[in-house]
Amino acid sequence: MEMFIVVVFVLGYLAITLEHSLKIDKLVPALMMMSIAWAAVAFGIDGFDTWFDSHNASLRDIDGMGHEHRMHMLEGTLLHHFGKTCEILIFLVGAMTIVEIIDHFNGFATIKSFIRTKKKTTLLWIVCILAFILSAIIDNLTATIVLITILRKMLADKKLRIWYAGMIIIAANAGGAWSPIGDVTTTMLWMGDKVSTVKLIEYLILPSFICMVIPTLIASFMPVFKGEFERPAEEEGGSSKGPLMLYLGLGLIVFVPIFKTVTHLPPYVGMMLSLSIVALVAEAISAREFSMTDVNHEQAQGGHHSSPTFGALSKIEMPSILFFLGILMTVAALESLGLIFQFGQDVQGAMNNDVFILLLGAGSAVIDNVPLVAASMGMFDPAQYGADDHIWHFIAYSAGTGGSMLIIGSAAGVVAMGMEKISFFWYLKNIAWLALLGYVAGAGVYLLEGMLFG
Numbered sequence: 001m002e003m004f005i006v007v008v009f010v011l012g013y014l015a016i017t018l019e020h021s022l023k024i025d026k027l028v029p030a031l032m033m034m035s036i037a038w039a040a041v042a043f044g045i046d047g048f049d050t051w052f053d054s055h056n057a058s059l060r061d062i063d064g065m066g067h068e069h070r071m072h073m074l075e076g077t078l079l080h081h082f083g084k085t086c087e088i089l090i091f092l093v094g095a096m097t098i099v100e101i102i103d104h105f106n107g108f109a110t111i112k113s114f115i116r117t118k119k120k121t122t123l124l125w126i127v128c129i130l131a132f133i134l135s136a137i138i139d140n141l142t143a144t145i146v147l148i149t150i151l152r153k154m155l156a157d158k159k160l161r162i163w164y165a166g167m168i169i170i171a172a173n174a175g176g177a178w179s180p181i182g183d184v185t186t187t188m189l190w191m192g193d194k195v196s197t198v199k200l201i202e203y204l205i206l207p208s209f210i211c212m213v214i215p216t217l218i219a220s221f222m223p224v225f226k227g228e229f230e231r232p233a234e235e236e237g238g239s240s241k242g243p244l245m246l247y248l249g250l251g252l253i254v255f256v257p258i259f260k261t262v263t264h265l266p267p268y269v270g271m272m273l274s275l276s277i278v279a280l281v282a283e284a285i286s287a288r289e290f291s292m293t294d295v296n297h298e299q300a301q302g303g304h305h306s307s308p309t310f311g312a313l314s315k316i317e318m319p320s321i322l323f324f325l326g327i328l329m330t331v332a333a334l335e336s337l338g339l340i341f342q343f344g345q346d347v348q349g350a351m352n353n354d355v356f357i358l359l360l361g362a363g364s365a366v367i368d369n370v371p372l373v374a375a376s377m378g379m380f381d382p383a384q385y386g387a388d389d390h391i392w393h394f395i396a397y398s399a400g401t402g403g404s405m406l407i408i409g410s411a412a413g414v415v416a417m418g419m420e421k422i423s424f425f426w427y428l429k430n431i432a433w434l435a436l437l438g439y440v441a442g443a444g445v446y447l448l449e450g451m452l453f454g
Contacts, residue, residue: 001044002337008036009330016368027319030326037333038078045070052338052378054080059338074336081332087191087268088184088328089321094271095181098249099142100312101282107246112150118228120160121220127151127164128171128216132209135175135412136182137250140400143172144412148419154231158420163224165416166431167216170404170438172412174212177400178204180257180267184324184411185373185399190257191267192377194392197257203393203449211401211442215434241285249278282308320411327371335378344379353391358443361398365409369399390450397446404435 012033016026048070051062054077062070102108111130117123127147135143147168148161155161176182180190180197189195219225252274259270286308334340347356357376364372376395385391403410407417407427416422 001040001047002339004044005037005040005333005337006339008033008040009334012036012330013367013371017366025319027323027326030323030330032326034326034329034333037330041333041336042071042074045074048337050338051077052336052341054336058383059341077336081329081336084192085325085328085332087266088188089325091187091191091268091271092184092321092324093316094268094275095139095253096142096316097309097312098253098275098278099138100315101278101308102245102249104282104308104311105242105245105285107242107244107249108146108150110243110246111146112153115150115154118231120225120227120229123154123229124164124167124220124225125216128167128212131168131171132175132212135172136179137253139181140172140176140183141411141415143175144168144416145419147172148416155229157229160224160229162420162422162426163219163430165420165422166407166427167219167434169407169410169413169416170215170431170435171212173401173404173410174208174438174442176412177211177397178208181253183369183400185369186396187267188328188370188373189377189392189396193387194377194389195396196388197261199388200393200396204397204446206449207397207442207446208401210445211397211438213438214441215438218434218437245278245282245285248281252278279309324370327368328374331371331374331378334375340375340378341381344376347379354394354447357391357394357398360395361402361439361443362405364399364402365405369403369410373399394443394446397442398439401439401442405432405439407431 012029015022015024015029019026019029046067049061049063051060051073052058053060062073065073111134115123115126117126127150131140131143131147134146137143138146144165148165151161151164151168155164173183177186178201180186180195180200186195186200190197190200253271255274256267256270259265259273260267263270331340360372360376373395376399380391403413407413407422407424413427417424417427
């Protein structure tokens with residue numbers, strides 16, 4: 001039965017990888033393989049000799065255990081993994097909703113007002129630094145969408161704009177790696193108590209910064225970024241409350257790690273508090289504007305009128321949420337049988353951990369980094385590799401930044417590919433080598449830090 005479950009995972013993941021060719025959204029195979037994998041575990045429960053105890057992170061011998069006891073153990077394990085997965089998903093829903101509320105008030109247009117340059121090189125540094133900082137707060141995917149949207153209003157030349165978009169992918173992925181809320185994978189490690197906020201920033205901010213700076217520095221000497229560009233005429237309009245909602249929303253997202261540190265409660269609790277505050281302010285502003293414009297509009301809209309919270313919740317990416325549910329719960333099924341833990345033991349016996357993690361980072365350019373990190377969290381014995389161990393920070397860096405080497409290797413790359421219609425081979429030829437240099441340079445800095453201060 002173990003082999004059947006592995007085959008289900010491989011076939012399901014192959015379908016996810018080929019979603020564009022198959023024209024089937026990746027959430028479909030993700031949910032299907034999750035359901036089939038756990039059904040297979042339930043059908044074959046009496047034939048398993050070992051079981052991975054998720055609570056104690058150890059492999060148990062269950063030979064001789066009765067059927068009822070095994071089913072009770074299965075239900076407990078399933079509930080444990082579902083609970084941990086939902087913590088991540090609710091956290092992401094909260095963050096996505098805050099970002100959508102900011103966008104409802106056109107808050108991100110405030111960033112555009114700060115960019116006054118006409119020099120291509122200066123613009124390159126500005127957007128890359130903004131991507132590096134913003135992705136650490138609102139995650140790399142959202143930061144990429146925001147900055148490409150801003151670029152569209154500043155650069156009419158599409159051929160030039162895709163160069164900037166390519167550099168934004170590198171910078172956004174680098175920025176997401178050093179923050180617990182900057183990438184789904186770092187959030188998983190943070191919520192799984194593998195890394196802490198302070199240590200993650202302390203160990204990864206310099207390697208991540210180097211990963212962004214090296215490609216940007218090299219690119220600034222390239223002919224395409226020389227000279228000046230023509231700015232279109234400034235657009236009028238926008239909400240006067242945009243800046244307020246931008247600063248409030250970003251500030252309250254940053255508040256979440258502080259809340260966790262102070263209260264020791266799971267991060268999703270702090271995110272729900274932040275969301276409630278942002279929503280309260282947004283509703284108050286919206287209600288005031290609504291009452292001053294059209295008193296009859298509420299009845300026409302079924303009572304929701306122009307509620308920013310209602311609108312934001314209708315815009316969040318539920319397909320992505322369900323995809324993460326399918327992926328994480330499928331990996332949990334493999335982990336429960338001890339397959340991932342055993343694979344990790346075999347890898348540790350065959351090669352150096354640092355080499356393996358470097359290869360894992362390179363693999364994230366081809367395979368989604370979420371299942372890679374989910375699997376790696378079950379490969380290493382927590383008794384040997386505790387919280388804030390070197391290995392977890394290196395996984396966060398490698399999985400977060402390695403995806404930049406191919407445009408399909410990260411969520412930021414995929415969304416940029418869709419927004420600007422960037423060719424896979426154009427990116428491979430023009431941007432991938434810059435991403436590789438940044439990845440290797442940042443990894444080198446991280447390993448050097450470990451030798452000097454570890």
